[in-house]
Amino acid sequence: MRRDVFQAIADPTRRSIIGLLAMQTLTLNAVAENYTISRPAISKHIKVLEECGLIEIKQEGRERYCKAKLDKLNEVNDWITQYKQFWETKLDALGDYLKSIQDQNVTKTT
Incomplete structure (x- = not known):
């Protein structure tokens, strides 16, 4: 599915995640710890943000790190x-x- 940056920022949780990641690179678990919604829900938000090019995910060992790409x-x-x-x-x-x-x-x- 083709997504754009406007779709990503339409959701308040995704805007919050972008704000969180703008301050520092975090693991998926560290991002999820900041929210009361389920881990799968956070993963879906992360996927949308990644598809829109607002974050990038890098695998380092067993951990996946999320980094904001705010130029989008x-x-x-x-x-x-x-x-x-x-x-x-x-x-x-x-x-x-x-x-x-x-x-x-x-x-x-x-």
Whole structure:
């Protein structure tokens, strides 16, 4: 199944896991210890994050270590930036319009 970064960050548990792994590389068991949900549920979240390219898993002996790869979040930043610019332009225009109305009202009352 093809997954993207937006699907990964749609879930609050996965966002929390990303935050946890952003601070340090952890084993799968260490990640699971931070949550009250089952180990298989954590494994499913980890799998989605790996498929989306937000984490990488390396086998070292018997342990599997999870490491965050946060550069994939640039896709989200780029998407948000375009809408941020759009809304800033719209809100600036609204601010200008409201100021012109206020100025007109002040002129009429004086």
